[in-house]
Amino acid sequence: MLGSFINRVLVLLLGYAYPAFECFKTVEKNKVRIEELRFWCQYWILMAFLIVFEWSGEAFISWFPMYGEMKIAMLVYLWYPKTKGTGYVYDTLLRPFMARHETEVDRKIQEIKARIWDFIWKYCQHFADMGQGKFFEMLQYVANQSLKFKQANQVNSGSSNDSPRRRTRPVQN
Structure with a gap:
């Protein structure tokens, strides 16, 4: 249970928070290089596909031993400056697949x-x-x-003993 919680926190931090912060810093630079923007766009495209794949196939893949740890390692591999696996995965797997379909x-x-x-x-x-x-x-x-x-008021006003009586004058002949 605790291992699952720690994995989720690490995925949140290493898969979303840190890359989002790095992407923010890249976008907010005065002189942004197109390669950096392309890298982060590719990263977020891959993340979207991974999320969709994981969500639709989680029941089949989540039971693998050390699945959470492999997921964290994959996320770090994608953005780590020395490996920059995003470019490799995007160019060799995602782009050809998407071009075909x-x-x-x-x-x-x-x-x-x-x-x-x-x-x-x-x-x-x-x-x-x-x-x-x-x-x-x-x-x-x-x-x-x-x-x-309205009907209740008419009935009550016509037969109520509490209502003031009209005085009538005797008719003079």
Whole structure:
């Protein structure tokens, strides 16, 4: 349990916090070199793919012995100044894979966007229809309550013994 917690903290610090700080320093330099920006962009692209891969396949890979330690070593390998594994992994694995499947990935993304948009549109229409129905139900309820209140006041004012009596003058003939 404690080992898992320590691994998570180390991944957070060595995989996200430190690289984010280094990336920040690179971006905020007065004279930024394009190679440095390219390196950090490649790092974050790899991190995004690793996160997606890990999230979708965690049940299959997390049980490997020393998985957490291997993950930490991989993250350090990616950004460590002497190894700068980001360039190697990006150029030998990710770029060729994405070049082969880029049009397929773009098509899938467009399909997913269209499905999401359709879902959101249908949900908004359903919500508007339901909201309109509930709004009219609420108006009907308020009208009924108002009518009941008015009727109750009329009944109470007409038959109440506490109400002041009108004095009528005798009719003179």
